Amino acid sequence: MRRSGWLGLYAVAYLIFLYAPIIILPLFAFNDSAVIAFPLSGFTLNWFRELTGIEAMHAALRNSLFIAVMTALFSTLLGIAAARAATRYNFPLKAGIMGLIMLPLVLPEIIVAVSLLVVAVQIFGMPLSAWTVIAAHTLICTPFCIAILNTAFQNLDPALEEAAVDLGETPQSTFRLITLPLVIPGIISSLLISFTISLDEFIIAFFLTGNEPTLPVYIWGLFRFPARIPVVMALGTILVAVSIILLAIAEYYRRRGLARAGQKDTGGFL
């Protein structure tokens, strides 16, 4: 281990840069002033209390939760299929097909939003609703799910499945008894990640929601009213706390999955 010196200092400074917004957010959520500026004037829980009374926000929250749950389910299911296919089987054009599936990861989000808007409204004549958002979010979440599930399936030793079949299990019961328990941590972290992405996503949702806004779209609307901004800060504090808890759980399951498969931990989500 070498001395880190300046580089270590830089790393800490960089982390402060990364965390600055998240550290400042709760300060204003509890600050007793309608103006978002320093110096802070006092402690209050009023903004949180005000949150409970806004009916439109509750509707937006319910809408967002529904979309996020459906997105998590669909994209994880698609992710399982793709990751299973990619790790176990070889088929023609495999690299090309997988590349195409991963493409939404690097496409500018506005391009995804605009093209889906055009496809949904002009070609299929679908009205904009929660379902158009779910379709779009599934599209952008699936690559993340595949990335997580790929590692889960790669760490799965095929010999274990073969052993189960040799010992007289049917393919169905092998999947249920052997494959599933070994990859379930990957599935849980994939569900949580796609849930979090969908809950926070704004750029696409803004184009596709129609008249039932999701929570981020609703927040965007609130930015226009300076008096409501402390409420947004309070709401944001709750959202950030929930995201961090969900991510910590996802990370915990990812590590447990690695430990179960007997692998060494090599790093983050992507």
Add this chain to the structure above:
Amino acid sequence: MFSFWTQDFLSLDTTPTLNNYREFLAEPLYQELLRRSLIIAGSVTVVTVLLAFPIAYYVSFYVRPERKSLWLFLITIPFWTSYLIRVFLWRVILGFDGVVNTALMNLGLINEPLTFILYNPNAVVITLAHAFAPFAILPIFVALERIDRSLLEASRDLGENAFNTFRRVTLPLAMPGVVASVLIVFIPTIGDYVTPRLVGGPEGLMIANMIQTQFLRLNNAPLGAALAVIAMLSVTLISLAFIWLTRKYLRAR
């Protein structure tokens, strides 16, 4: 395909036409927006990757192996929290009576608030450099992790100093990661309209803002689609040119 049609308020004329592209060429505003978007996205990319490289280097070379995933986790957390809220908070941090200005005034370093950090392209660059940080760090980190450490020792044994070892061994081997992170930052940056709208001010608006306006406000979806196609094409061309240049550069060595 849609971009070749015309829309007249709510009715849609499906005869193919190049009018939308002609309008792009005729209207200097659109070209100015596209040029500005490319410049902003370019500076965001340069800033983000330059800031990210030392971090990736630090985590890969100096952090103990069992602590690495904790560091990566810490780096990725801010990325997963609400994007809108983060961008809005940058407005709070950089604003006229925001955190940066208040702190600098209290320290006596400046006498009046700095105005060049909000509602202009600088603010967009800072905010996006924050938003895309993990995207830049992770590919470089992966590339650095793959470098065989014995190569570095060999270089040192053969008499190169630390700086030359870095320049002639580490950097070329890390190039694939750098290229990946440049692309992964540059391409999505073009499509962002939240940051320019919230912190960019009139000078910081980008092509995506115009696409959004055409679709949702002016009801001219085909022109919006044409702008999207043009933006996409320019991004693709620049990315391909960049990949080609780095390939050539690496092969020449």
